[in-house]
Amino acid sequence: MSERDLNNTVTPNPKLAIDYCGIKMKNPIIAASGTFGNGPEYAGYLDLSNEVGAISVKGLTLKGRHGNPGPRIAETPSGVLNCIGLENPGAEYFVEYILPDLKKYDVPLLVNVSAGSVVEFAWMAETLSVDGIAGIEVNVSCPNVECEGMAFGVDPKVVEDVTKAVRKVTNKPVIVKLSPNVTDIVEIAKAVEAGGGDGVSLINTLLGMAIDIHRRKPLLGNIYGGLSGPAVKPVALRMVHQVYKAVNIPIIGLGGIMSGTDAIEFMMAGASAVQVGTATMVDPEAIRYIGRQMAGYVEQYNLESINDIVGAVHQ
Numbered sequence: 078m079s080e081r082d083l084n085n086t087v088t089p090n091p092k093l094a095i096d097y098c099g100i101k102m103k104n105p106i107i108a109a110s111g112t113f114g115n116g117p118e119y120a121g122y123l124d125l126s127n128e129v130g131a132i133s134v135k136g137l138t139l140k141g142r143h144g145n146p147g148p149r150i151a152e153t154p155s156g157v158l159n160c161i162g163l164e165n166p167g168a169e170y171f172v173e174y175i176l177p178d179l180k181k182y183d184v185p186l187l188v189n190v191s192a193g194s195v196v197e198f199a200w201m202a203e204t205l206s207v208d209g210i211a212g213i214e215v216n217v218s219c220p221n222v223e224c225e226g227m228a229f230g231v232d233p234k235v236v237e238d239v240t241k242a243v244r245k246v247t248n249k250p251v252i253v254k255l256s257p258n259v260t261d262i263v264e265i266a267k268a269v270e271a272g273g274g275d276g277v278s279l280i281n282t283l284l285g286m287a288i289d290i291h292r293r294k295p296l297l298g299n300i301y302g303g304l305s306g307p308a309v310k311p312v313a314l315r316m317v318h319q320v321y322k323a324v325n326i327p328i329i330g331l332g333g334i335m336s337g338t339d340a341i342e343f344m345m346a347g348a349s350a351v352q353v354g355t356a357t358m359v360d361p362e363a364i365r366y367i368g369r370q371m372a373g374y375v376e377q378y379n380l381e382s383i384n385d386i387v388g389a390v391h392q
C-alpha cells in the first residue's frame with residue numbers, strides 16, 4: 078500500500094525542497110510539457126500538491142491548434158518519436174477555462190509557450206502573466222514564420238531577441254527551453270543570458286524519423302518527429318554539463334530521466350531542477366518513484382539538501 082492510500086496526502090521531504098528563480102518547489106521534479114496534460118489528468122495517480130515539484134503545462138499558442146495528422150507517436154528502441162504538433166486550445170481559453178481548475182492544487186505552474194514570431198511570443202507571455210502562474214517557459218523549438226519556418230532556437234541572435242521581448246512584458250521568471258538540434262548549445266544558452274532570461278531548460282526533443290517498411294511510408298503522419306526518452310539522455314546530460322560551465326543562470330535538465338539515478342546525474346552535471354516527460358507515459362506514477370529514489374540518495378550520503386549535489390560532478 079502506498080503512503081497515499083494510507084494518508085490520502087503525502088508529506089514532502091524538506092531535504093528535497095528547492096528554490097528555482099524564486100519559484101519554491103517541494104522537490105526538484107517538474108512534469109515536462111506535453112507529457113502531463115495540464116496536470117489534473119494525473120491527480121488520480123499522484124498527490125499533485127506534494128509529490129510534484131512543478132508542472133509545465135502542455136505547450137500553448139496564440140490560437141488553438143488541432144495538431145498534426147496521425148500517427149503522432151511511434152515507439153523506438155529506448156525512446157518515443159512524437160509529432161503532436163502543439164495541439165492546444167489557445168492561451169486565452171487556457172486562462173479562462175483551464176487555469177481555475179489547476180489553481181486548486183498547491184503546485185507551481187509553468188506555462189510553456191510557442192509562437193510564430195517575436196511579437197507573438199511577447200503577446201503570449203503578457204497574456205499568460207496572470208495570477209496563479211509561477212513562470213514562463215519559452216519553447217524556441219517551434220518554427221519562426223519570419224525565417225522560412227526555421228526553428229527560433231537554432232539562431233543565437235533570434236533567441237536573444239525572443240528572450241528580450243518576453244522579459245520586457247513580464248515580471249514572472251523567464252525560462253527558455255532550448256532545442257538540442259543545434260551545433261553549439263552553449264552559444265544559444267549564452268544568448269538567453271544576454272537577453273535577460275532567468276533560466277534555461279534543456280533539452281527539447283531531437284528531430285528523428287521512422288519508416289514502415291511494408292507500406293514504404295514514414296511511420297509518423299508528419300514524416301519527422303521529436304525523439305525523447307532514455308535514448309536521448311547522454312546527449313541531454315552532455316549539453317547540461319556544457320551549459321553549466323558557460324552560464325550563470327540556473328538550469329533545468331531533462332531528456333530521458335526514468336529514475337532517481339538519472340535525475341541525480343542531471344543535477345550533478347549542473348541542473349538545479351529536472352523535468353520528467355516520457356517516463357510518465359510509461360508509468361503515470363514515475364514522478365513519485367523518482368522522488369523517493371532521490372530522497373534515498375540524500376539519506377544514503379547524509380546530505381543536508383538535494384541542492385548540495387548541483388554541479389557536484391568531479392572533472
Ligand SMILES: Cc1cc2nc3c(=O)[nH]c(=O)nc-3n(C[C@H](O)[C@H](O)[C@H](O)COP(=O)(O)O)c2cc1C
Nearest residue numbers: 109110111136159216280281305306332333354355
Ligand atoms: C508527446 C510529447 C509532447 C510534447 N509536447 C511538448 C510541448 O508542448 N512543449 C515543449 O516544450 N515540449 C514538449 N515535449 C518535449 C518534452 O517536454 C521534453 O522536452 C522531451 O520529451 C524530453 O524529455 P523526456 O525524455 O523526459 O520526455 C513533448 C514531448 C512528448 C513526448
